Amino acid sequence: MKKMIFVILILSLLLVAVAACGGGGDKAAGGGDADVAAGKALFNKTVLGSSPGCVTCHSTEPGKTIVGPSLAGIASKGEDFIRESIVNPDADVTEGFPAGTMPSTFKDELSEQEINQLVKYLMTLK
Ligand code: HEC
Numbered sequence: 279m280k281k282m283i284f285v286i287l288i289l290s291l292l293l294v295a296v297a298a299c300g301g302g303g304d305k306a307a308g309g310g311d312a313d314v315a316a317g318k319a320l321f322n323k324t325v326l327g328s329s330p331g332c333v334t335c336h337s338t339e340p341g342k343t344i345v346g347p348s349l350a351g352i353a354s355k356g357e358d359f360i361r362e363s364i365v366n367p368d369a370d371v372t373e374g375f376p377a378g379t380m381p382s383t384f385k386d387e388l389s390e391q392e393i394n395q396l397v398k399y400l401m402t403l404k
Pocket of ligand 1: 321326329330331332333334335336345346347349352359360363364367368370371372375376377378379380381384396
């Protein structure tokens with residue numbers, strides 16, 4: 279009987295451990311992990327609507343420039359800035375980069391929800 283209790287104890291400990299891992303992404307800022315995951319998937323698409331996808335121009339590794347600036351640490355610029363950069367890329371052109379390079383098609387071709395997901399994902403890049 280003692281053995282049985284021991285087994286149950288181990289099993290419940292395992293369950294707690296699994297549940298803790300399943301919660302995942304301690305970096306997810308505020309809103310649901312599902313949105314962050316969806317935003318990451320969108321970001322990593324090579325084609326987004328009629329334009330090249332984010333990942334073709336932006337690295338998330340610090341200091342790595344592709345066509346656009348690395349987005350490592352972009353969360354520090356804030357949610358509003360990130361949203362504006364996606365829907366209206368020429369509103370605030372990053373120093374050292376040419377205007378008119380980042381496609382301005384995203385505001386028409388992505389849904390409000392997709393833009394929110396992208397913003398949520400980028401807000402995890404601290
Ligand atoms: C064809 C290349 C290209 C693609 C595709 C592209 N960008 Fe950009 N992006 C740029 C360039 C160049 C800049 C810097 C000039 C400017 O601010 O417009 C920039 C700037 C940004 C900035 C501001 C960075 C900063 O440090 O100020 C954000 C945020 C951003 N892009 C997000 C995205 C997201 C999200 C996508 C996909 C939906 C995307 N970009 C797709 C080229 C691109």
